[in-house]
Amino acid sequence: MENPVISVNAISHYYGDRRALNDVSFDVKRGEAFCFLGPNGGGKTTMFKILSTLLVPSSGTARVCGFDVVRDPAKVRRRIGVVFQSPSLDLKLTVKENLRCHGLMYGLRGSEAMRKIDEALSNLGLDDRRNEPVERLSGGLQRRVEIGKGLLSSPDLLILDEPSTGLDPGARIDLWDYLLRLRKELTLTIAMTSHILSEAEHCDRLAILDKGSLVALDTPLRLKREVGGEVISIVAKKPEEIKLLIKKRFKLDATVVENTLRFEKRNGHQFVPKIIEAFPGKIDAVSVGQPTLEDVFIHRTGHRMRDEHPNGSDE
Amino acid sequence: MRNQNLMSFLAELVYPTYALWMREIIRFVRQRSRMIGVIGSPVLFWFFIGSGLGSSFRSNAIAGGTNYLEYFFPGTVLLIMLFTAIFSTISIIEDRNAGFLQSVLVAPVTGSSIALGKILGGTTLAVLQALIFLFLAPFIGITFDVAHLVALVLLLFMVAFGLTGLGFLIAWRMESAQGFHAIVNLFLIPLWLLSGSLFPIDGAPGWLRLLMNINPLTYAVDATRGLLYRQVSSHVGEFTLSVLVVFAFGAAVFTGSILSVRKK
Numbered sequence: 001m002e003n004p005v006i007s008v009n010a011i012s013h014y015y016g017d018r019r020a021l022n023d024v025s026f027d028v029k030r031g032e033a034f035c036f037l038g039p040n041g042g043g044k045t046t047m048f049k050i051l052s053t054l055l056v057p058s059s060g061t062a063r064v065c066g067f068d069v070v071r072d073p074a075k076v077r078r079r080i081g082v083v084f085q086s087p088s089l090d091l092k093l094t095v096k097e098n099l100r101c102h103g104l105m106y107g108l109r110g111s112e113a114m115r116k117i118d119e120a121l122s123n124l125g126l127d128d129r130r131n132e133p134v135e136r137l138s139g140g141l142q143r144r145v146e147i148g149k150g151l152l153s154s155p156d157l158l159i160l161d162e163p164s165t166g167l168d169p170g171a172r173i174d175l176w177d178y179l180l181r182l183r184k185e186l187t188l189t190i191a192m193t194s195h196i197l198s199e200a201e202h203c204d205r206l207a208i209l210d211k212g213s214l215v216a217l218d219t220p221l222r223l224k225r226e227v228g229g230e231v232i233s234i235v236a237k238k239p240e241e242i243k244l245l246i247k248k249r250f251k252l253d254a255t256v257v258e259n260t261l262r263f264e265k266r267n268g269h270q271f272v273p274k275i276i277e278a279f280p281g282k283i284d285a286v287s288v289g290q291p292t293l294e295d296v297f298i299h300r301t302g303h304r305m306r307d308e309h310p311n312g313s314d315e
Numbered sequence: 316m317r318n319q320n321l322m323s324f325l326a327e328l329v330y331p332t333y334a335l336w337m338r339e340i341i342r343f344v345r346q347r348s349r350m351i352g353v354i355g356s357p358v359l360f361w362f363f364i365g366s367g368l369g370s371s372f373r374s375n376a377i378a379g380g381t382n383y384l385e386y387f388f389p390g391t392v393l394l395i396m397l398f399t400a401i402f403s404t405i406s407i408i409e410d411r412n413a414g415f416l417q418s419v420l421v422a423p424v425t426g427s428s429i430a431l432g433k434i435l436g437g438t439t440l441a442v443l444q445a446l447i448f449l450f451l452a453p454f455i456g457i458t459f460d461v462a463h464l465v466a467l468v469l470l471l472f473m474v475a476f477g478l479t480g481l482g483f484l485i486a487w488r489m490e491s492a493q494g495f496h497a498i499v500n501l502f503l504i505p506l507w508l509l510s511g512s513l514f515p516i517d518g519a520p521g522w523l524r525l526l527m528n529i530n531p532l533t534y535a536v537d538a539t540r541g542l543l544y545r546q547v548s549s550h551v552g553e554f555t556l557s558v559l560v561v562f563a564f565g566a567a568v569f570t571g572s573i574l575s576v577r578k579k
Binding site: 052053074080084086087088089090092093101102104107109150153 | 423
């Protein structure tokens with residue numbers, strides 16, 4: 001079997017006393033689009049930093065493109081492209097100057113650099129704006145330049161941290177079309193972090209990180225299937241009371257998240273009328289739906305995926 | 316084999332250094348308001364403080380009967396370079412945490428390239444701005460010939476390298492720009508005040524004289540003054556010592572900068 005592009009083995013990391021990653025292991029195969037999904041503070045960005053050689057983990061090992069990130073960071077760096085959450089473009093420089101500057105970091109210069117930059121610019125659809133300072137580009141276009149920068153050195157692996165931060169939904173869709181096309185054309189491996197569920201759906205496989213632990217690792221489809229049947233959500237004023245009643249009457253275990261009661265049930269749509277008849281007046285709303293990744297997250301962790309520190313960073 | 320070594324040396328050290336240096340220059344050219352700030356305020360300092368102090372106090376300590384505007388001139392050159400060094404290194408803090416330097420840190424670039432590119436960029440700008448200020452020199456009776464000017468540029472380059480290196484060393488360890496401003500006010504500006512820029516070392520009280528003697532900037536001002544007023548031939552020993560201190564200071568802060576880059 002071909003060696004995995006990323007191989008993480010029992011990584012834990014502490015910031016002082018706070019544990020950011022707890023014994024995480026996984027592999028990413030060549031050509032995969034892989035996503036770390038989880039709330040802010042879940043450990044995604046810590047994992048991103050370790051894989052991009054910016055952070056030495058407290059324990060465990062990580063190999064990227066065949067090299068250990070701690071012992072051979074220079075070899076790893078030569079083989080990866082990294083796209084940061086906050087812009088790494090120099091706003092005062094033009095698109096082309098940014099790319100040229102970045103190319104020089106990888107020893108790319110002269111006609112070879114020119115050829116790659118021209119190629120990147122036409123791939124990015126930015127041919128006509130090459131000589132404009134980056135600050136005049138829209139957020140979506142700036143993001144494209146960031147990705148172009150990450151790909152300029154023809155990496156085996158592209159690592160992205162929250163790539164759609166600050167993009168409107170339209171630009172986000174464009175970005176994904178672009179990323180998935182690149183993966184096909186360049187047989188690139190993509191590893192990214194995200195806290196946006198709809199974004200994780202685009203990936204081949206995902207690792208759900210919560211409070212530093214890996215709580216799920218599989219394809220989005222299989223994870224959703226595992227939830228079992230449909231998801232029924234009941235909004236009620238006294239959800240705990242309904243929970244007990246449901247347990248008594250239907251032998252079903254429900255989870256209460258805020259004022260919503262949720263449980264999984266095969267053929268859930270047939271079950272809805274029974275619920276409404278059983279508790280007249282006590283239920284505000286009932287909905288039934290196919291499981292989403294949010295349901296997977298709740299199923300695995302017992303709580304909703306929400307930012308623990310809405311304004312804080314992931315450190 | 317040797318050829319290959321040369322190629323990888325170029326790829327890993329020279330090209331990234333050049334790229335970072337170039338970036339500093341381009342940024343500066345596109346933000347011309349920076350030039351006004353960096354040159355403008357020291358010129359005003361020089362003119363107002365120089366004129367005001369010069370006519371209020373007639374100090375005997377200032378040797379050779381020079382007037383205060385003349386005395387203050389080398390110190391102003393130093394202040395211009397210090398301001399440039401501060402301006403060009405303060406951006407490191409933001410750049411590293413949420414900007415351009417992030418992607419440099421994950422590129423196969425050595426710590427010395429990062430330090431050298433950034434410091435050389437700041438140094439170049441500092442020397443250029445100091446030279447612009449030197450256009451005022453003829454007004455206070457200083458004239459140059461070519462050899463003189465070349466020597467002066469070399470010296471200013473060394474001084475600016477040390478100052479920018481010091482800025483780099485401090486900025487790289489800082490978490491916020493506010494912290495850097497505190498260091499500027501509590502450390503860098505006092506360093507300049509006690510360099511013999513504003514008042515001569517000979518008239519200062521003993522404890523102050525001690526501080527001034529261990530301040531590397533004192534030697535930078537001394538050497539600059541020596542070259543500007545052509546006192547080198549009469550004070551060869553002192554001038555050599557000053558140049559050596561300036562050189563050693565530059566080497567020390569540069570070494571410190573390289574060491575701090577990869578620690579983060």
